[in-house]
Amino acid sequence: MTNKIVVENGVLNVPNNPVIPFIEGDGIGPDIWAAASRVIDAAVEKAYNGEKKIEWLEVLAGQKAFDKTGEWLPQDTLDKINEYLIAIKGPLTTPIGGGIRSLNVALRQQLDLYVCLRPVRHFDGVPSPVKRPEDVEMVIFRENTEDIYAGIEYAEGSPEVKKVIDFLQNEMGVKNIRFPETSGIGIKPVSKEGTERLVRSAIDYAIKHNKPSVTLVHKGNIMKFTEGGFKQWGYDLAEREYGDKVFTWAQYDKIKEADGEAAANQAQADAEAAGKIIVKDSIADIFLQQILTRPNEFDVVATMNLNGDYISDALAAQVGGIGIAPGANINYVTGHAIFEATHGTAPKYAGLDKVNPSSVLLSGVLMLEHLGWQEAADLVTNSVEKTISSKVVTYDFARLMDGAKEVKCSEFADELIKNL
Numbered sequence: 001m002t003n004k005i006v007v008e009n010g011v012l013n014v015p016n017n018p019v020i021p022f023i024e025g026d027g028i029g030p031d032i033w034a035a036a037s038r039v040i041d042a043a044v045e046k047a048y049n050g051e052k053k054i055e056w057l058e059v060l061a062g063q064k065a066f067d068k069t070g071e072w073l074p075q076d077t078l079d080k081i082n083e084y085l086i087a088i089k090g091p092l093t094t095p096i097g098g099g100i101r102s103l104n105v106a107l108r109q110q111l112d113l114y115v116c117l118r119p120v121r122h123f124d125g126v127p128s129p130v131k132r133p134e135d136v137e138m139v140i141f142r143e144n145t146e147d148i149y150a151g152i153e154y155a156e157g158s159p160e161v162k163k164v165i166d167f168l169q170n171e172m173g174v175k176n177i178r179f180p181e182t183s184g185i186g187i188k189p190v191s192k193e194g195t196e197r198l199v200r201s202a203i204d205y206a207i208k209h210n211k212p213s214v215t216l217v218h219k220g221n222i223m224k225f226t227e228g229g230f231k232q233w234g235y236d237l238a239e240r241e242y243g244d245k246v247f248t249w250a251q252y253d254k255i256k257e258a259d260g261e262a263a264a265n266q267a268q269a270d271a272e273a274a275g276k277i278i279v280k281d282s283i284a285d286i287f288l289q290q291i292l293t294r295p296n297e298f299d300v301v302a303t304m305n306l307n308g309d310y311i312s313d314a315l316a317a318q319v320g321g322i323g324i325a326p327g328a329n330i331n332y333v334t335g336h337a338i339f340e341a342t343h344g345t346a347p348k349y350a351g352l353d354k355v356n357p358s359s360v361l362l363s364g365v366l367m368l369e370h371l372g373w374q375e376a377a378d379l380v381t382n383s384v385e386k387t388i389s390s391k392v393v394t395y396d397f398a399r400l401m402d403g404a405k406e407v408k409c410s411e412f413a414d415e416l417i418k419n420l
């Protein structure tokens, strides 16, 4: 049997010894990857008595790639991930003036990994700035290929920005660029197609995991044709493709207008009682307040790229910080996926064997679940719970916990392996 993961009729076929490319990452990348991969290997070994084993294949990106090949993101890396379908990575620093805006964004865009999936949950004992961190249980679906991350931006003073501003003023009749001589300009493409595939993935996830609601988060009151479009296309798709499985706030509004508020409330209550998913929306600014004040009202969150970036770090803070927040970038159609930590390279901690490896480790758990290796995934999750409850933690938790024993990144991995 080949050791390549393949997609057959939309289903992943995973051999017992799959080759999985990994990018170690820059900064703290080597420390957290060494720790996390040891734990993942030990969990797989324990869960399947050696019958299954990941064959890690290192591929290069970032500083290590540049030092070895002269390129920040070698074509060979993209080819290998393309070929082997599933990969995992540590954080990458974006080279200044390297011609690539962000290596992380480039990887997502070049492989068209349109969903950035970031589940947020609390582990017992993890210190948190909020009173009831256990109420935070959300799964973020962040659109990963559009929005201002498309990188269409022109620098102040450049001939390009002059051309764009001339076009806007002279051909489009734009009068409200406040300081046209000294403006930089960015362009924000948000499409119906991009929105639909993202929202579809979010609703499919809610159905599969019995989640009661999907919230479309946007700033459509101001950006009517981009973020407002996202909201409208999301509602339209929900009603068109999931008619009997969802009840939307757009439907609620229509009933309210025709028959009054009591009828609309009754229709929503009936839908909830029938187990339908409530598809609702929230404007991004108030959403950031409400995830603090009433987090248990939100389950699956679907949003655009920039909102999703902000929201995922804000939510991570509520459950212990980005040191423990996992993520995945997925194309559900082709089956390609790159699992990755949500934090960056934290350069001040590089090489100190100090930081928390949980973000990349729990991204590995998402990967094991994605492969269908649930037993190994559960072993790691339980071990993280057990280890944190025993108050053996890295600096980020130790500084916020009473009576904790602070250990190094590698020692935390040793403890996790012991507790598998």
Ligand SMILES: NC(=O)C1=CN([C@@H]2O[C@H](COP(=O)(O)OP(=O)(O)OC[C@H]3O[C@@H](n4cnc5c(N)ncnc54)[C@H](OP(=O)(O)O)[C@@H]3O)[C@@H](O)[C@H]2O)C=CC1
Pocket: 028, 032, 090, 091, 092, 093, 094, 104, 322, 323, 340, 341, 342, 343, 344, 345, 346, 347, 355, 356, 357, 358, 359, 396
């Ligand atoms: N996906 C990716 O690869 C990403 C890459 N980046 C890149 O990373 C670089 C640095 O970005 P920066 O804004 O400093 O953000 P970072 O996420 O790298 O670090 C910010 C702070 O978060 C905390 N932190 C980060 N990782 C961990 C961890 N594993 N364990 C414990 N605490 C952690 C530390 O907090 P404290 O100081 O409180 O201890 C750290 O100083 C930039 O080049 C950026 O572009 C950024 C985000 C994502």
Ligand SMILES: O=C(O)CCC(=O)C(=O)O
Pocket: 094, 102, 103, 104, 105, 309, 342
């Ligand atoms: O690539 C980067 O530098 C930032 C990416 C980021 O912040 C994220 O994916 O959350």
Ligand SMILES: [Mg+2]
Pocket: 309, 310, 313, 342
């Ligand atoms: Mg971010």
